[in-house]
Amino acid sequence: MATRLSREVRLKARPEAIPQAEHFEIVSVPVPDVPEGRFLVRNLYLAVEPAMRGWVSAVANYSAPVGIGEVMRAFAVGRVVASRHPGHAEGDLVTGLLGWREFALCDGSEVTRTVTETDLPPSLSLGVLGLNGLTAYFGLLDLGRPKPGDRVLVSTAAGAVGSAVGQIARIMGCRTVGIAGGPAKTALCRDAFGYDAAVDYRSGDLGAALDAALPGGADVYFDNTSGPVSDAAMARLAVGARVVICGTASQPTWDPWPVGPRMERHVLVKRATVSGLLVLDFRHRFAEAVTRLAAWVRAGRLAYREHVTDGIGTAPGAIAELYRGENVGKRLIRLHDD
């Protein structure tokens, strides 16, 4: 009998800035046997996140970087196809850090949750019902603390996180202004994600556009960018503003450490609060959030976009695509439909 093979994407070299396709290699390995206490997952969709840049970086980050020769750390959703583990039955749909690979042998520590909203597409567990939706949910509600009537400003507003932030803010009764790059994305902000206004940071004077869209400034600023977009936003905070630092997508590297206008004076004068978000810190409350997010999706109040490519061969170049801003919606790699 021929050995069944599983392809996996390994980190080949440590990138100095944005990871490119050439920093990875695809290797075929035998699908492993399942020992006692383990289970085997066949991945359906692999996720691509801006955070992956950090996961392969040796500079200041949350966790140890992915080692050279190791399978790329990644969220994925897959079906349990064999199990000798009491908590995960064959047929279960699970999501978690399963890695950029076709088959993952698991002990359960990789799994964020078993996907129970089986009336919705499984890919949603990687986007609007996954890391991105959860990031938007906890970042906006717990750190941004929006009140009805607040003016909520969102950078990367058409992205997987930003689009959810804007829509949840609307559900909370806020006025929402999105910042995105280019007319297609600003149109998406207004038409698909219900922003009251959308500003194109590539078009003319961002500061003047923000002044026009946000008279009186922002009560909440949800930032995924750092850099000039964020600098313009920080100069337009209202008194008592809450700033959520969710990502630093516009900074190609933190070695050397980039400089920019000091934010201290804005924070001081506006008595603002700037908070950093790691969504995994809210892991104990994921079930609460998924229940609410799924209800909003079913009610048509939380729209999403997915940008799906087929086959594991499309994974290595996908992080660089994200940073070039080429995707619209959650970037996913489809391996199988079930």
Add this chain to the structure above:
Amino acid sequence: MATRLSREVRLKARPEAIPQAEHFEIVSVPVPDVPEGRFLVRNLYLAVEPAMRGWVSAVANYSAPVGIGEVMRAFAVGRVVASRHPGHAEGDLVTGLLGWREFALCDGSEVTRTVTETDLPPSLSLGVLGLNGLTAYFGLLDLGRPKPGDRVLVSTAAGAVGSAVGQIARIMGCRTVGIAGGPAKTALCRDAFGYDAAVDYRSGDLGAALDAALPGGADVYFDNTSGPVSDAAMARLAVGARVVICGTASQPTWDPWPVGPRMERHVLVKRATVSGLLVLDFRHRFAEAVTRLAAWVRAGRLAYREHVTDGIGTAPGAIAELYRGENVGKRLIRLHDD
């Protein structure tokens, strides 16, 4: 009968950076009569604050700048010497924004509070029981939220605010590390204000000294500086750190706006919270704070230093002195002893 005169310090020219003596002039005016609804205060002590730089600046700030030709905005403590106001009786000791002048005609809106802790020197109402102590109290306790065992790092640690922050943190069961300029101030930090360690930012490698004094980083960083001292501290936050932005004393000007290492990545990776403090936002809780601060002073748990000069003629140059770091303790101008 000769008209009684009151000297007052007026803003003569708007400084581009730190206000110097030549930006002010001293003018004598008649002591005003007291109409119905007003009261007259004879000031005993005038205060000098780093915040005064902002009060005369036209750049981003809390409130309208002091106008050219107007009496310099300042906290002071004085005795009510005549009153036709129902809330303020002759003989009362009051503190508030009475201005750099000998006599202030008031309608009550200037008064922060009536000083009731008459067993303690009246000058304390401008320092450890005034703006500085209140700033330390609310900044540390409400924004810094220290827990017993937390490592609390304080810049301008020997100053009027910083010395109170360090001591209140110790009362709360924290380990305290102070940053100050020069061996005399670091000795004061250790010997008078009970810091567990004190680091001289003028001596050698600040980062290495902080690493040695704060293994594992700071759980709370209370900043009065901005600039390189703060940059070194921000790179040494513990996960979940709270940063209190209280002042930006090391920045001579915000026009042009200074640049520095971006703090976003530290905030993100450490899931830190950076909050700006304006103590007047806590005005409704001043009585609570003064009661506790006064009790700590009486118990010998909250030491303070004052740097007093005599006569209103010493006021105009006093802000520049502060920024040169020449004072030790709260900078005060004494006009009368009672």
